[in-house]
Amino acid sequence: MTSTVPLPExxxxxxxxxxxxxxxxxEVTEAVRTAIEAGYRSIDTATLxxxxxxxxxxxxxxxxxxxxxxxxxxxxxTDHGYDSALxxxxxxLAELGMxxxxxxxxxxxxxxxxxxxxxxxxxxxxxxxxxxxxxxVSNFSEEHLRRLLDETGVAPAVNQVEAHPNLQxxxxxxxxxxxxxVTEAWRxxxxxxxxxxxxxxxxxxxxxxxxxxxxxxxWHLEMGHxxxxxxVTPERIAENIDIFDFELDAQDVAGFATLESGARLGxxxxxx
Numbered sequence: 001m002t003s004t005v006p007l008p009e010x011x012x013x014x015x016x017x018x019x020x021x022x023x024x025x026x027e028v029t030e031a032v033r034t035a036i037e038a039g040y041r042s043i044d045t046a047t048l049x050x051x052x053x054x055x056x057x058x059x060x061x062x063x064x065x066x067x068x069x070x071x072x073x074x075x076x077x078t079d080h081g082y083d084s085a086l087x088x089x090x091x092x093l094a095e096l097g098m099x100x101x102x103x104x105x106x107x108x109x110x111x112x113x114x115x116x117x118x119x120x121x122x123x124x125x126x127x128x129x130x131x132x133x134x135x136x137v138s139n140f141s142e143e144h145l146r147r148l149l150d151e152t153g154v155a156p157a158v159n160q161v162e163a164h165p166n167l168q169x170x171x172x173x174x175x176x177x178x179x180x181x182v183t184e185a186w187r188x189x190x191x192x193x194x195x196x197x198x199x200x201x202x203x204x205x206x207x208x209x210x211x212x213x214x215x216x217x218x219w220h221l222e223m224g225h226x227x228x229x230x231x232v233t234p235e236r237i238a239e240n241i242d243i244f245d246f247e248l249d250a251q252d253v254a255g256f257a258t259l260e261s262g263a264r265l266g267x268x269x270x271x272x
Contacts, residue, residue, distance in 0.1 A: 003244065005182055005226060007157040011134045013103065013182065014070055015221060016241055017042030019230035021186075025054040031232050032058035036069070038238045044160075044228040046074035046107055047092055056096035071098065074107040074138055080115040085122035089131060104132040105160060109144045111270050116144065117151050124154060136160065138186075141269040142175045149179065158182045162266045163225060164190030165201075165216060165259040173223070184226040187265060189216055200255040208246045211239060218243045219256050 004012040018035035020028050020043065028051040032043055036058070045055045052073060059069055073096065079088035089104060104123055109116045116137075123135040136158030137145070149155055159176060163169045163185035176183050195201060196212035205215040213229075217240060220227045229240045248256075 007103075007134045007182065009134070011102065011157070013134070013158070013184075013226055014040075014042035015226050016040065016217070016243070017044045017070070017072070017226070017228040018237070019044045019186065019228035020051055020055060021046075021049055021230055023049070023051055023230070023232060025051040027232065028054035029058045029061075031237070033062055034234050035237050036062045036064065038234075039241050040237075041068060042070040042072070042228070044072045045096075046105075047076040047079070047088065048074070048107060052092055052095035053097075056098060060097060066098070070102045071096065072103040072105065073101050074105040075119065076107055077110050077113075080110055080113050080119055082118045082122045085119045086126065089126055093131070100130065101132050103134045103136060103158060105136045105138045105158065106140075108139045109137070109141075109269060111144065116140075117147060120148050120152055120154070120156075124152070134158070136182075136184075139267075139269045142172055144269065145175065145179070145181070155179045155181055158184050158226070160184040160186055160228075161269070162187055162264060163220070164188055164265075165195060165219065165256050166190050166261045166263045167265075168223070168257075168260045170260075173225075177224075182226055183224065184228065185220055186228060188220050188225070188227040188229055189213055190265065195259075198259060200259055204248065204252045204255060207252070208248075210243075210246060214239060214243050215248075215252075218246065218248055219253070222248045222253060 018040040073092045075088045126132045134157045136156040138160040201212045205212045231237050
């Protein structure tokens, strides 16, 4: 298994990235620096998180060329509209201190506002202008994705959605696969300790000599997901990326299938 997945126009997205949700700006620089030292090459932030400035500082100070790092940010709900989306990227790039981002996502579809199609057209312009290398969405349902495809003919490179063993998103993943959309999982460890104590996860972890978190993250890779686990603890940051030296077998995967409950920890995609 390669450590990246292909996106359109020869862009490659690392299979595991470092998520920075709820890490304060004055703490995120050190966390991102630790992640880069541990081997992460993808950093996932958003306007909502309020820490783009600290992420950009870490990228500039890490000692690696900018092109060796993959930076994702997201357009927030208050910037829905064609012109607003263009301005929102200006703001994000200024905060990050960058000329471009590798992946720009619409954070939520906000169907009640009914502007996500025009935003999608704005993101296509940003990509054509070279200000973003790849474009995608987050928290979009099949219905929202179908509308983008029907009205613009351009599929998102990525749909970042809640996915974990209790919410495996099989139908949405199948739609993604048919339309060459990468499934990226936020909150990939679900409820964490509660999930780790299940017999399935404990058995798989013990069988491979790995921690429960590593077993769950490896399951995501077996499912074809890109993952963005978050931690501010250096030991866990390193642990989470140490998942490329083992594989789950069919029995392991079958065990994980029994954990599906449909339990969603975040809002529904149509929220707002």
